[in-house]
Amino acid sequence: xxxxxxxxxxxxxxxxxxxxxxxxxxxxxxxxxxxxxxxxxxxxxxxxxxxxxxxxxxxxxxxxxxxxxxxxxxxxxxxxxxxxxxxxxxxxxxxxxxxxxxxxxxxxxxxxxxxxxxxxxxxxxxxxxxxxxxxxxxxxxxxxxxxxxxxxxxxxxxxxxxxxxxxxxxxxxxxxxxxxxxxxxxxxxxxxxxxxxxxxxxxxxxxxxxxxxxxxxxxxxxxxxxxxxxxxxxxxxxxxxxxxxxxxxxxxxxxxxxxxxxxxxxxxxxxxxxxxxxxxxxxxxxxxxxxxxxxxxxxxxxxxxxxxxxxxxxxxxxxxxxxxxxxxxxxxxxxxxxxxxxxxxxxxxxxxxxxxxxxxxxxxxxxxxxxxxxxxxxxxxxxxxxxxxxxxxxxxxxxxxxxxxxxxxxxxxxxxxxxxxxxxxxxxxxxxxxxxxxxxxxxxxxxxxxxxxxxxxxxxxxxxxxxxxxxxxxxxxxxxxxxxxxxxxxxxxxxxxxxxxxxxxxxxxxxxxxxxxxxxxxxxxxxxxxxxxxxxxxxxxxxxxxxxxxxxxxxxxxxxxxxxxxxxxxxxxxxxxxxxxxxxxxxxxxxxxxxxxxxxxxxxxxxxxxxxxxxxxxxxxxxxxxxxxxxxxxxxxxxxxxxxxxxxxxxxxxxxxxxxxxxxxxxxxxxxxxxxxxxxxxxxxxxxxxxxxxxxxxxxxxxxxxxxxxxxxxxxxxxxxxxxxxxxxxxxxxxxxxxxxxxxxxxxxxxxxxxxxxxxxxxxxxxxxxxxxxxxxxxxxxxxxxxxxxxxxxxxxxxxxxxxxxxxxxxxxxxxxxxxxxxxxxxxxxxxxxxxxxxxxxxxx
Numbered sequence: 001x002x003x004x005x006x007x008x009x010x011x012x013x014x015x016x017x018x019x020x021x022x023x024x025x026x027x028x029x030x031x032x033x034x035x036x037x038x039x040x041x042x043x044x045x046x047x048x049x050x051x052x053x054x055x056x057x058x059x060x061x062x063x064x065x066x067x068x069x070x071x072x073x074x075x076x077x078x079x080x081x082x083x084x085x086x087x088x089x090x091x092x093x094x095x096x097x098x099x100x101x102x103x104x105x106x107x108x109x110x111x112x113x114x115x116x117x118x119x120x121x122x123x124x125x126x127x128x129x130x131x132x133x134x135x136x137x138x139x140x141x142x143x144x145x146x147x148x149x150x151x152x153x154x155x156x157x158x159x160x161x162x163x164x165x166x167x168x169x170x171x172x173x174x175x176x177x178x179x180x181x182x183x184x185x186x187x188x189x190x191x192x193x194x195x196x197x198x199x200x201x202x203x204x205x206x207x208x209x210x211x212x213x214x215x216x217x218x219x220x221x222x223x224x225x226x227x228x229x230x231x232x233x234x235x236x237x238x239x240x241x242x243x244x245x246x247x248x249x250x251x252x253x254x255x256x257x258x259x260x261x262x263x264x265x266x267x268x269x270x271x272x273x274x275x276x277x278x279x280x281x282x283x284x285x286x287x288x289x290x291x292x293x294x295x296x297x298x299x300x301x302x303x304x305x306x307x308x309x310x311x312x313x314x315x316x317x318x319x320x321x322x323x324x325x326x327x328x329x330x331x332x333x334x335x336x337x338x339x340x341x342x343x344x345x346x347x348x349x350x351x352x353x354x355x356x357x358x359x360x361x362x363x364x365x366x367x368x369x370x371x372x373x374x375x376x377x378x379x380x381x382x383x384x385x386x387x388x389x390x391x392x393x394x395x396x397x398x399x400x401x402x403x404x405x406x407x408x409x410x411x412x413x414x415x416x417x418x419x420x421x422x423x424x425x426x427x428x429x430x431x432x433x434x435x436x437x438x439x440x441x442x443x444x445x446x447x448x449x450x451x452x453x454x455x456x457x458x459x460x461x462x463x464x465x466x467x468x469x470x471x472x473x474x475x476x477x478x479x480x481x482x483x484x485x486x487x488x489x490x491x492x493x494x495x496x497x498x499x500x501x502x503x504x505x506x507x508x509x510x511x512x513x514x515x516x517x518x519x520x521x522x523x524x525x526x527x528x529x530x531x532x533x534x535x536x537x538x539x540x541x542x543x544x545x546x547x548x549x550x551x552x553x554x555x556x557x558x559x560x561x562x563x564x565x566x567x568x569x570x571x572x573x574x575x576x577x578x579x580x581x582x583x584x585x586x587x588x589x590x591x592x593x594x595x596x597x598x599x600x601x602x603x604x605x606x607x608x609x610x611x612x613x614x615x616x617x618x619x620x621x622x623x624x625x626x627x628x629x630x631x632x633x634x635x636x637x638x639x640x641x642x643x644x645x646x647x648x649x650x651x652x653x654x655x656x657x658x659x660x661x662x663x664x665x666x667x668x669x670x671x672x673x674x675x676x677x678x679x680x681x682x683x684x685x686x687x688x689x690x691x692x693x694x695x696x697x698x699x700x701x702x703x704x705x706x707x708x709x710x711x712x713x714x715x716x717x718x719x720x721x722x723x724x725x726x727x728x729x730x731x732x733x734x735x736x737x738x739x740x741x742x743x744x745x746x747x748x749x750x751x752x753x754x755x756x757x758x759x760x761x762x763x764x765x766x767x768x769x770x771x772x773x774x775x776x777x778x779x780x781x782x783x784x785x786x787x788x789x790x791x792x793x794x795x796x797x798x799x800x801x802x803x804x805x806x807x808x809x810x811x812x813x814x815x816x817x818x819x820x821x822x823x824x825x826x827x828x829x830x831x832x833x834x835x836x837x838x839x840x841x842x843x844x845x
Contacts, residue, residue, distance in 0.1 A: 024175040028340055032172035033179055036334040036343065037355035038133065038158040039165025041172065043087045046076040048101065049155055051126050052134045062105045062123035069119055078148045081119070088124060089116045096265075097168050098183035098217045099477065101130035111218070111262075111299075112269035129477050133160035139366040141359045159359040161473055163189050163352045165334060169214075177340055179333040182214035182231075182239065182264075187478035189349075190470045196349045197463050204233045204346050211345065212485060213239070214328070219261035219482040220244055223325070228485075231330035232345040243324040244484070247311040247585065255311040255585065257318070259301035263326045268292070272301060274322050284321060286314045311585045316637075356466045361456065368452040371445050373417075378442040380418025381425065385435045387412070391422065503568055504768070505546045505554075507583065507595055514580030515571045518547065542770040545809045552600035555632060557617065558593045559650035563642035565635035568600075576776075588638050597654040604633045614657045614682060617642065618665055618692060618705035621649040624738065625689025626680040629656065644688040653705040661707040664733060665693045666718060666745055666758035669700045673742030674733040677707070691739040704758035714760045715786060717767070718746045719796065721804045722753035726793030727761065727786050747792045757808045765810040769797055772806040781810070 034041050040048070050072040056063045069084045077084055090096045092104035095111045106122035109115060116122060136159050144153040169183040192210035196202055213228045222228060223240045231237025244261035262268060272292055278284040286309025293300040305314060319325040332343045336351060343351070384391045394411060398404035405419040414422070428434060455461045502518040548554065548568050556564040564587045572581045583595060597617075603609040610630040617625045625643050632642065643651060655661075657677055666672040673693045680690060693702060708714050711730040719725040726746055733743060746755055761767070763782040770776050777797055787793065797805070 028174040028177070029335065029338060032174035033177075033333060033335050033340055034165055034170040034172070034181075035157055036165060036336045036341075036348065036351040038160045039163070039168065039170060039334075040133075040158060041170070043077055043079075043083060044091065045158055046072050046154065047084060047088050047091070048126070048130055048133060048158065049137075050076060051102075051124075052131075052137075056125040057131060058103065058126050058128040060125060062103075062125050065104075065106075065119040065122040065124050068124060075152060076147050076154050085119045086116075089122075091130075092124060095218050098215060098482075099129055099162075099167055099186060101127050101133070101168075103127045111267070113267040129162065132162050132473060132477075133158045133164060135159065135161055136359065136363050139363045141362045141366070157355070159363075161356070161469055162186065162477070163193060163349070165352070166348055170334070174340070177333055178331060180329055180331045181334070182328055182330055183216060184211060185215035185479070185481050187474055188212060188215070188481075190474040190478070192345070193349050193353060194467050194470060196346070197353060197467055200350075202346070204344055207345050207349070208232060212481070214330075214483065215481050216241065216264035216328075216483045218264050218266075219484075220263045221261075221484045221486055223486050225485065225487045227327075227330075231332070235330070235332040235342040235344045235347070237330045239328040239330060241326055241328055241483070242319060242486075245315060245318075245324070247315070254307055255305045255309070255582075257303040257305065257311060257315055259303070259324070260299055262299065262301075263323060264328060266323045266326060268294070268299070268301070271323050275303065275318065278321055284314065284317050286310065308591055310588060313588055353466065356469075357459075357462055360462050360465050364452050364455045364462070368449060368456065371449050371452060375442060375445045375449060376415070377418060377421045378438060378445065380412075380414050380421055381429070381438050382435075382442060383412050383414065383418075384408075384422045384425065385430070385438060388430060395423065500549050500551045503548050503550060505548055505568070505571060505598075506542050506580065506770070507545075508542050508580065511583045511594065512580040513571060513583045513586065513595075514574035514578060515548075515568060516574060516576055520576045542774060542776075542806055545768055545770050545807045546598060547768075547809060548600050552602060553604055555599040555601070555615075555654070556587060556595050557597040557599075557642055557651055557654045558589055558639075559596045559645075559652070560590070560593045561617075561641060561643040561645040561651050562589065562593065562639045563632055564589065564639040596651050599654055599656045601629070601656065604629075604635075612658065614659055614677075615642075616655045616657050616661075616663065616677065616680070616705070616707055617651060617689065618653045618702060619643075619645065619649045619689070620652050620701045621646070622665065622667075622691055622693040622695055622702050623649065623689045624663070624665070624680055624692030624705070625687060626677065626682050627685055627687070628682055631685040641686050644686055646688060652702060655705065655707040657707045658709065661709050662711060662730065662735075663692070663705065663707055663738075664716060664730075664758060664760075665702055665705045665742070666755060667693065667695060667700050667742070668703050668754045668756075669696055670744060670746045670748035670755050671696070671742045672716075672718075672733060672745035672758065673738070673740055674730070674735055675738040676735065679738050694739060694741045696741065703755050706758055706760045708760045714762050716745070717759045717761045717781070717784075717810075718755055718793070719757050719759075719769075719805060719808050720746065720748070720752040720754065720793070721756045722751065723795050723797045723799045723805060724752040724793045725767075725784065725796035726791060727781070727784050728789045729786060730760075732789035744790045747790055749792065752792055753804065756805055759808065759810055761810055767796070768809045769805055770807045771797075771799065771803045773800075773803050775803070 030042055032041065038045065051068055054063065054068060054071050056068060065085060065088065068088065069081050072084050073081055088102055089104070089108050092100055092102035092108050094100050102124050103126065104122060104124050107117035108122060137155060141159040143156045145156050147154050165181065166184050166189045167186045169181040171180045172178065188211045192207045195207065195210055208229070211232070213222050213225070221242045221244055223242045227238040227240060231239060241263040243259050243263060245257050245259045248256045248258055250256060262271060272290055275287070275290050279287045286306050287303055288306050289304040291302045293302055305311060332348065333340050334343060391408065394407045395404045398407055401423050404423050405416070408414055408419045408422055409416065455465070503515040504518050505513065505515050507513045550568050552568050554566045554568060556566065566586060571586065574580050583589070599615060610633045611628060613629040615627050615629055615632060645651060659677060661677045662674060663677055664672055664674045683689070695701065708730060714730065715727050716730055716733065717725060717727050736742070745758070746752070748754060761781050765781045766778055767781055768776065768778050779796065784794070784796065
């Protein structure tokens with residue numbers, strides 16, 4: 001130990017505590033957390049200020065990144081060069097910042113996670129919007145502090161005109177705390193800021209009218225709004241972000257999932273690799289290939305699907321198992337007056353407005369000071385010009401400039417500054433024109449000084465200036481949102497976006513579904529040959545045709561006894577001559593299953609309604625089941641079991657009833673049974689039901705079931721596969737116990753063909769018939785007379801070349817001004833249409 005030195009003993013625990021606290025505060029204040037005023041961490045602030053001081057502005061040529069990094073390192077930021085370079089690189093990446101602040105030239109990395117080129121290869125300069133963060137910095141608008149070696153000064157904050165913390169966000173991990181702030185749309189933030197300035201008492205709820213949600217540079221979809229609202233209100237929340245994906249079908253009929261936008265901060269290359277790994281591990285089925293077809297025009301990831309795969313099932317699995325769906329955990333911690341603080345949306349906006357107010361005040365004070373200095377000099381020059389001969393005489397008589405100044409001060413009672421300006425005055429300022437200019441400039445300065453003093457005296461003037469500057473920024477740099485928002489169902493009613501128009505839903509034998517406006521179909525006379533109704537694939541034909549309205553809820557029942565839910569507006573719309581969309585893409589049904597029936601209701605959330613209505617189901621082997629509607633009122637994405645189907649049987653029909661209907665079941669052999677609904681007791685959803693009708697032979701089967709509330713107003717219509725139909729009174733069918741063989745409902749011959757359907761109808765109904773060849777005909781049932789129960793019936797449609805009927809449905813009759821016109825004015829047609837109804841609707845209450 002050297003002479004004069006001594007050892008001071010200290011407690012190591014206390015020293016470690018003290019050292020760690022110092023380190024922690026340094027990280028929190030000087031490294032990891034942004035300042036609430038300008039939204040920058042020290043390194044970003046130093047990079048931008050360094051570039052500004054270097055003169056690398058938007059209008060100047062690019063400079064080597066290494067030159068910029070050296071400037072920042074040598075003057076302001078005594079850390080590693082990579083920390084400065086990567087901070088600058090991130091400010092240049094359009095997928096990292098919503099509004100990039102640096103204009104980079106060269107390889108600045110990619111959304112695939114590629115590293116940028118070395119700083120000696122790349123060049124950079126400030127973006128135009130970055131210059132808005134430095135405007136007026138020379139007017140003493142912000143405080144400066146000495147740099148690390150006390151050689152020069154650097155700003156403690158930037159006088160930014162843009163609310164950078166909100167529009168570009170920030171992320172950082174300090175000690176014991178972290179921040180993760182999402183970017184937002186500049187236009188929305190400025191509108192909200194102006195709203196706050198106009199009304200300081202506005203709550204977050206009011207600000208949400210302007211700021212819809214975060215707006216990420218990579219686009220995507222914000223899925224659900226609860227987390228967004230929570231983040232805005234409290235400063236913390238979980239925002240779910242999904243990729244933007246669409247399903248396309250190629251010319252070979254195969255589906256592809258096209259991903260055009262991915263969630264913020266997701267590495268595209270790693271995402272594709274993850275999908276490939278999941279396919280190889282067989283954790284995701286149905287994908288045959290994944291290609292990255294991204295180019296300069298935009299992102300495009302193509303996921304090819306196998307022929308038998310269900311597109312929406314694959315997509316949902318991708319959302320679940322990959323970064324196609326991620327959550328952004330908002331944690332709005334920023335430095336407020338040097339202390340970390342959790343801030344909600346209003347807190348962030350109010351702190352920015354406070355900063356701008358401080359900047360405008362200090363700028364105005366500086367400009368007033370400069371104006372008063374200039375006015376003071378002009379006063380002296382004007383005095384000199386008014387006494388120019390005497391001034392010249394004094395100056396000529398003086399031995400030196402100092403003596404001249406002293407003599408002028410004594411003679412005209414001038415200040416040192418004024419006297420110096422007079423002595424330094426050029427001879428040209430003695431001309432009359434220049435003297436007039438002096439007086440004009442002085443008068444203008446007096447007005448400017450009065451205006452600046454008025455600004456300093458009135459806060460409303462200062463706020464008006466802030467608003468005008470914000471509007472200027474918005475008009476210059478504002479743009480449309482990149483990130484879409486899908487609100488959760490409880491946030492709004494999607495039905496508000498769809499008119500409750502009448503539709504016809506068609507399902508083909510091979511499982512293609514679509515909805516078509518009812519107005520596309522024309523009424524024809526009985527016996528007509530019909531019009532082409534749908535284009536289907538080879539050997540396919542339209543098997544089911546149902547009327548509905550856009551706001552109906554569809555309950556789909558499959559032959560295996562499962563129930564699925566869809567809103568009609570969720571079914572793709574198609575023209576009368578299009579094939580529609582594969583139903584597997586809308587419902588998660590098994591490949592060997594098939595939709596056989598549907599029920600439409602509007603009141604699944606009405607407890608009284610669902611507990612007073614029933615679903616009656618019938619199977620091909622004559623089984624009938626009755627259950628309360630409430631058992632089917634809670635939609636599930638993957639469906640539920642509606643009835644337990646036994647071997648060699650399948651569900652053929654489902655009906656909505658009020659518990660008091662008459663039930664008729666008809667068989668292919670032409671027999672029908674009638675019994676009251678009360679004869680069937682209600683059972684649970686998974687039950688298999690009881691016998692409704694006994695079949696004559698093993699090959700016989702039930703072709704339909706109807707439920708009738710008012711037997712006086714409705715008749716029974718049966719149609720055979722070769723185009724014969726018969727309308728009979730319901731009273732012709734005597735009431736029997738369920739389980740019997742029933743009575744003859746149509747005389748079946750080779751000419752008529754087997755029975756194909758049974759319907760309950762009246763004169764206000766039209767009949768819509770689709771043949772296996774795709775021909776559609778619509779005829780008025782009022783033209784079909786009532787005949788006896790056991791007769792053969794009459795021909796209702798002329799069939800060509802051995803064609804047969806595939807499906808029959810009834811709709812409400814409506815009149816058109818001229819049925820033979822090729823085109824009917826759409827508005828007139830819609831005005832004449834009545835509400836669609838059939839035996840499945842709520843009219844049976």
